[in-house]
Amino acid sequence: MIELQTTTPHTSPQDAPVPLCVPELSGNEWLYVKECLDTGWVSSVGAFVERFERELATKIGCRYAVATSSGTAALHTSLVALGIEPDDEVLVSALTFVAPANAIRYVGAWPVFIDAERANWQMDPQKVADFLKRECRWTKGELRNKATGRRVRAIVPVHILGHPVDLAPILDLAQVYNLFVIEDASESLGAAYRGHSVGQLGHLACFSFNGNKLMTTGGGGMITTNSNTWAQLAKYYSTQAKDDPIEYVHRHIGFNYRLTNVQAAMGCAQLEQLDRFVARKRTIARRYADGLADVPGITPMPEADWAHSAYWLYTILIEPQQTGIDSRELRKALNQRGVQSRPLWCPMPMLPIYQGDRSVAYEVEVAPWIYARALSLPSSVGLTTEAQVRVIEALRKLCMN
Numbered sequence: 493m494i495e496l497q498t499t500t501p502h503t504s505p506q507d508a509p510v511p512l513c514v515p516e517l518s519g520n521e522w523l524y525v526k527e528c529l530d531t532g533w534v535s536s537v538g539a540f541v542e543r544f545e546r547e548l549a550t551k552i553g554c555r556y557a558v559a560t561s562s563g564t565a566a567l568h569t570s571l572v573a574l575g576i577e578p579d580d581e582v583l584v585s586a587l588t589f590v591a592p593a594n595a596i597r598y599v600g601a602w603p604v605f606i607d608a609e610r611a612n613w614q615m616d617p618q619k620v621a622d623f624l625k626r627e628c629r630w631t632k633g634e635l636r637n638k639a640t641g642r643r644v645r646a647i648v649p650v651h652i653l654g655h656p657v658d659l660a661p662i663l664d665l666a667q668v669y670n671l672f673v674i675e676d677a678s679e680s681l682g683a684a685y686r687g688h689s690v691g692q693l694g695h696l697a698c699f700s701f702n703g704n705k706l707m708t709t710g711g712g713g714m715i716t717t718n719s720n721t722w723a724q725l726a727k728y729y730s731t732q733a734k735d736d737p738i739e740y741v742h743r744h745i746g747f748n749y750r751l752t753n754v755q756a757a758m759g760c761a762q763l764e765q766l767d768r769f770v771a772r773k774r775t776i777a778r779r780y781a782d783g784l785a786d787v788p789g790i791t792p793m794p795e796a797d798w799a800h801s802a803y804w805l806y807t808i809l810i811e812p813q814q815t816g817i818d819s820r821e822l823r824k825a826l827n828q829r830g831v832q833s834r835p836l837w838c839p840m841p842m843l844p845i846y847q848g849d850r851s852v853a854y855e856v857e858v859a860p861w862i863y864a865r866a867l868s869l870p871s872s873v874g875l876t877t878e879a880q881v882r883v884i885e886a887l888r889k890l891c892m893n
């Protein structure tokens with residue numbers, strides 16, 4: 493989603509640009525990476541890969557974790573492991589970064605875009621229910637989309653911006669309609685749904701450790717699951733599908749989606765700091781909420797009472813009738829004042845690659861409404877109080893005149 497914003501070092505911190513979201517590498521990263529270089533274990537086999545998998549699984553509360561080279565690779569591998577096939581359909585959030593929709597296309601399946609709900613901006617469980625009930629029917633033991641005739645196989649709820657999707661009704665529907673659930677938790681490591689870590693409740697879940705995410709390995713991903721079968725399949729497909737690792741016999745087409753030991757070393761160091769990172773994000777969120785509470789036309793980032801948000805990227809909605817400036821003009825004006833911000837992602841059904849018969853869009857109305865108004869604000873774990881005060885002051889000045 494957001495490219496890692498690199499900023500040139502400035503001599504006077506008072507007017508250095510405030511970046512949107514940059515990594516925090518203040519723990520054991522150097523130490524562990526040095527250990528890889530000193531011992532020569534730099535590639536895709538090594539103690540840190542296994543340790544990172546084990547420690548992340550423990551953190552999430554899942555039995556298995558399989559490291560991958562990216563979050564996108566984790567999504568692709570998950571769909572392959574579950575046997576999603578060409579011309580199947582997979583329900584996925586309409587308001588998301590594009591990766592999960594693309595991963596569905598990688599296996600030849602088609603995305604069915606489900607709208608966001610207004611309260612928390614996440615996949616709307618009611619619309620999932622409506623789509624399955626009204627638009628699908630059972631034929632010969634298979635669930636098919638009545639309009640396209642295609643088999644409906646899985647749901648990919650994307651926990652966007654650090655906040656969980658309302659999973660319980662979606663898990664219930666998945667059971668009734670015999671669908672797989674793959675959580676895309678790329679943006680929401682550290683978040684919890686009704687006391688459960690995200691990534692614990694779906695059949696499989698995917699995480700990303702790209703540079704802009706809550707914690708980073710430079711690039712990387714992880715699949716978590718409680719199923720030994722799927723964990724083994726995920727490992728198999730992400731490591732070139734070797735049926736005989738000595739003779740190199742292959743029965744399936746696999747992928748080279750392995751994480752290297754050097755990246756995993758960074759991951760272990762980052763994971764040690766995860767709780768502190770989430771605490772920092774929550775402090776940043778509270779400061780924004782307090783600092784902007786009395787600004788008419790600014791809606792703070794929501795947190796449902798059943799959610800513990802990791803507030804990965806603090807995002808507000810701008811109502812231009814009240815602020816006198818819309819989200820796009822505000823982005824430009826903030827940029828002129830040295831404050832980086834970003835709109836959310838163009839909703840999937842509006843993308844050229846997914847228009848017309850290249851996807852199914854089911855009653856997507858709220859996602860474009862949020863998209864028009866949303867602006868993500870500087871949210872780095874290392875954001876100083878002074879820098880955040882500058883952001884808040886700039887917003888107040890621009891929106892209250």
Ligand SMILES: *Cc1c(COP(=O)(O)O)cnc(C)c1O
Nearest residue numbers: 493562563564589591678700702
């Ligand atoms: C970042 C992201 C991904 C994939 O991440 P990469 O590691 O960059 O491949 C997938 N889904 C969502 C929602 C994301 O934000």
